[in-house]
Amino acid sequence: MAKNYYQDGNTMDWHNGTAKVVLSGQPVIVGAIIGIAQHDVAVDADGELMMTGVFVLPKVAGETWQRGARLWLTKDGKLTSSQKDGTDDNALAGTAWITTNPNDAEGRVRLGF
Template structure:
């Protein structure tokens, strides 16, 4: 095996540098990449994010989302919206995640495929 191999890249070690604890299953942004916390991560502590895989996560309740649709991560509501949503400052769009299933307007969550590919953070 190559002596410079680090890991397969599906998970990332991160340090919680926010002012709040991160809970297991929470969507977390690392720059323009989205991931899901695998365990609780206290402020200042290190933990693991899955940046590749399918997870059931929060969705903006009014959004109509089709399977395979690219998504907008809405920072203010900590939920995904459809790709027609107008991104606000800090929201993440692009190929970092897409809908693994369809979800209607009344649904509070949906299955999302995280890709590990950077999206675009709205400035």
């Protein structure tokens, strides 16, 4: 193994400095990327975020994505194919795992790719 190997990157330690409990399965924006809470994380507590895998998350209404399309997460926790939401940048989520239709409420995203 390389001398500078740190970890596999499947998870990230994270401190919940928000004012709300983060529930298991909820997306969390960390800088310009996202992770998914592995367990519930109380306010001012430490937890672990999953950084790889395919997750089902709510999506912006009316959008259609093809498999492999680049996806971002809006600040209100919805997947979108738009890198910008108004004037704000969205956090990179990954790629669409399946094709979606405009009336689908959820999409599947492969984190980090």
